[in-house]
Amino acid sequence: AQSVSQHNHHVILSEAASLELGCNYSYGGTVNLFWYVQYPGQHLQLLLKYFSGDPLVKGIKGFEAEFIKSKFSFNLRKPSVQWSDTAEYFCAVNSNRDDKIIFGKGTRLHILP
Amino acid sequence: SQTIHQWPATLVQPVGSPLSLECTVEGTSNPNLYWYRQAAGRGLQLLFYSVGIGQISSEVPQNLSASRPQDRQFILSSKKLLLSDSGFYLCACERQGSLRNEQFFGPGTRLTVL
Numbered sequence: 001a002q003s004v005s006q007h008n009h010h011v012i013l014s015e016a017a018s019l020e021l022g023c024n025y026s027y028g029g030t031v032n033l034f035w036y037v038q039y040p041g042q043h044l045q046l047l048l049k050y051f052s053g054d055p056l057v058k059g060i061k062g063f064e065a066e067f068i069k070s071k072f073s074f075n076l077r078k079p080s081v082q083w084s085d086t087a088e089y090f091c092a093v094n095s096n097r098d099d100k101i102i103f104g105k106g107t108r109l110h111i112l113p
Numbered sequence: 114s115q116t117i118h119q120w121p122a123t124l125v126q127p128v129g130s131p132l133s134l135e136c137t138v139e140g141t142s143n144p145n146l147y148w149y150r151q152a153a154g155r156g157l158q159l160l161f162y163s164v165g166i167g168q169i170s171s172e173v174p175q176n177l178s179a180s181r182p183q184d185r186q187f188i189l190s191s192k193k194l195l196l197s198d199s200g201f202y203l204c205a206c207e208r209q210g211s212l213r214n215e216q217f218f219g220p221g222t223r224l225t226v227l
Binding site: 006034043044045046049090092099100101102103104105106 | 145147149155156157158159162164170172203205207215216218219220221
């Protein structure tokens, strides 16, 4: 069965620090990968997605993620975080043959001003 | 683009009472629809999904049920609520036939069972 692991449940950083949130998935076939973000008081929304092609994916607000197939990973990165990046981040995975998306447990990111 | 409405926004119910949460979608037809429960530290748990009217797949055995009486309406129900049913319930949709599987989420319903 598909599963998604997010290693960090709660991350606290200062502004301008670099960010990397880990995500590993368990699935043997072709996968689609996502990062969703939920800012305080807002809807869950898509940050970036990978379906095929360049394994380095650029998303909104300066975020990027790299798909490393051999490691079953899709880590989220940002070189310099801002206070407004405070949010909860969810990694998700599904396959082209599946109607379901499996979400990780989420990582709460708190940026200190 | 699609818009998802959820009603009510918040709900406080006693244990043993019935539940009905409604989700309606605008701006797309024949979408896949999903119910999730979001709990702190547990992420998003998929409860039900539907690929068409009257078609419901259950992911987690529990005292909740779902129905899809119309193409763009998805209802989450319970005959008797438990304390453990408290949580934040999210409805999501995905365009049918899309290979991109991007989901769009509603604003959620905060359910407190006392």
